[in-house]
Amino acid sequence: MFCNQCEQTAKGFACELAGVCGKNEEVAALQDALIHALQGIAFYAKEWQKHGIVDSQLDVFVLKGIFTTLTNVDFDPARLSAMVREAVRWRDQLKASIRQHGAMVEFKHASTTFEPASDDAGLVEQGRALQLIQSLDANEDIRSMKQILLYGIKGISAYAEHAAKFGETDPVVTQFIYDALVALGTDGLGIEDCVPVALKAGEVNLRAMELLDAGNTGRYGHPVPTAVQLGHRKNKCILITGHDLINLETLLRQTEGKGIDVYTHGEMLPCHAYPELKKYPHFYGHFGTAWQNQRIEFGAFPGPILFTTNCIQKPAPHYADRVFTTNLVGWPGIKHVEENDFSSVVEMALQMDGFTDDSDKGTVTTGFARNAVLGVADKVIDAVKAGAIKHFFLVGGCDGAKSGRDYYTQFVKQTPKDSIVLTLACGKFRFFKEDLGDIGGIPRLLDIGQCNDAYSAIQIAVALSKAFDCGVNDLPLSMVLSWYEQKAVSILLTLLYLGIKNIRLGPSLPAFITPNVLNFLIETYNIQPITTPEADLEAILSE
The missing domain is CATH 3.40.50.2030 (Rossmann fold)
Structure with a gap:
């Protein structure tokens, strides 16, 4: 494997045996195969759009696919393999649709004819053989610029996928992502060609963040300064972590009146400031802060834990049996729940002791x-x-x-x-x-x-x-x-x-x-x- 997309990459160069994040070579190979398959979609999607055809389901699939390859999002080989195969099915549907419109377009890039192996072991070998990063360009500076673009669209896809769940979309965002995926497979570029595309990624990311902001504030109101409890109170409890406000709202609704307090972790802290989320009296406080201490903190939490998006490493084995993840997040052996049904999380919270005392650790304001x-x-x-x-x-x-x-x-x-x-x-x-x-x-x-x-x-x-x-x-x-x-x-x-x-x-x-x-x-x-x-x-x- 070769992965240097995060700050903690081994020896300041690249993770080549196993990821510092916990990603293994099998997962790395499948993630590379997924990006490759999505490139194949992009070539035909750009051609498809020339005929005025747009498919919002395809756009969301591509956003989710790219988002899946972010650091610490999905380390489940079975899920990644299924997504690669689905990407190829989408690509072939695009091909057929374009031909139905009288266009016989063929591309030289290998992603447009990529066929996944019949079994997952073979698909992993295909992913390894791609050498995705090394193959971006022979020139190390152009390869560097293409990596900046690749990692930029990974970030854009994360924000745009969240925004799409609110119905906030803009074809400008997905069009650029298709353009960028094609650019990654284009030879003969110079730095003067790459810089405008990288800056365009910045412009499109601003739009993606604007869409997500509109979704968050449109549904939950604009945040107001709010003091958040850092301690706990005697009661059953659930901890939710990640970034997804819709999943938090769903959890609050499904725990309402059940004698369960909901605590946030990490990036969910600011959710306490949204008026439409603040109104739930059992949305109590914040538990756990520092990334590097999360295993200790989660281990000390006496209730189930719900992961809703990325930025979390695989849970420690001694408490992994009470960890749940939503559809986009995955690790082998961790229980998945549908994003609209957290009943299994609620049931476990009712079975566990929860906090058996009160603890006042002050407040912070967000x-x-x-x-x-x-x-x-x-x-x-x-x-x-x-x-x-x-x-x-x-x-x-x-x-x-x-x-x-x-x-x-x-x-x-x-x-x-x-x-x-x-x-x-x-x-x-x-x-x-x-x-x-x-x-x-x-x-x-x-x-x-x-x-x-x-x-x-x-x-x-x-x-x-x-x-x-x-x-x-x-x-x-x-x-x-x-x-x-x-x-x-x-x-x-x-x-x-x-x-x-x-x-x-x-x-x-x-x-x-x-x-x-x-x-x-x-x-x-x-x-x-x-x-x-x-x-x-x-x-x-x-x-």
Whole structure:
């Protein structure tokens, strides 16, 4: 296997024997075969659309297929194999449909004629033989740019798939994904060809996040600042983790009146701030924060656990029997439940003891999305003009187990008292309980929400730039970001598309970025690796 799509890749180069995430060679090969099969769909889908034919079911299947290959989403070989075969069936249907319209189109790319082996062992061998990453291009710099594009569309697909569940879709998104899959299989490209496509990925990701934001806020209202319990109370309980608000709503409805409290974990924390979710009295608190401690925390939780999306490693065996996953998430031996029926999770919660005591561990406040922040924009602007607020820091992104992420805790703790720290995504769990105080009643630490709420952060930055009649790069705003998986890549591409410069990125730079591509990013956008909190703060505040 060869996989370097996440920040924790082995030796800073690539996972070649087994993934640090737990992915084995069999799963890696099947994921590569799936991407290859989806490329075959893309070639014919682009041709299909020339005849004005669009199939929303196909679009959603492709989004799910790409999303499935994200880090820590699906490590179940049987499910991956089935998806590869379904992709080939879709491709062949497209071929037949195009021919019915009088077009006899053939393509040279191997994905358009790929036929999966009759058994799964043979399919795994086919996936290995593809050498998907190495085959992207013989030139390492072009291969690097194509990897950036591939990982970017993986992030886009995650957001677009969630948005589609709300009925929020845009053909611009899926059209670009088809274009990108075809571009990955196109030879003879130069960097000058790849850069516009990568920036287009950033533009499309902004649209995907906007669609998801519209779905979330349209159904549940705009988040409002909300104090969330970190302790627990005596009662039966269920823990839900991931990113999917619809699954959370379903769980809340199906546990209503049953004497079960629902707790969030990780990126589900901001869900407590949505008015239509807050109304459930048994939606109680947040349990578990740091990615690297999740096995300990989950093991300490006295109820069943429901995984709804990615970013979670395979559960430890000693409590895996009470873990459930929804359709898109998978590991061998873990129970799957339909996304509209969590009755088996509820039944297990009723059988287990749950919490047998009360514990007060204080609260944290979330819900500072764009409406909440812009609702007090006049106070923020006045505070800046008066000199009470002199700088804004956006410190957020992914969390992970690899050493070096304590940097973000130390950075936030050392930010000046006349500064505001905006944060989002699971990276905030390194410091989300820090008491930084406030400035004129405005908390110094503002939790904007999930990773996709980078859309809210961008809207806040744009609003501030308009208020001060300057560009975003001219604001006293610094971005210090952490990354782990592919959604972070898509968000970074969005920031670059918007022309935002001087981003500091860590804890290490992506292994798939070559020195020449890195130099391009430095020269064009002044992207910088993090160093030490002290040195970076001194440099930022002296700029």
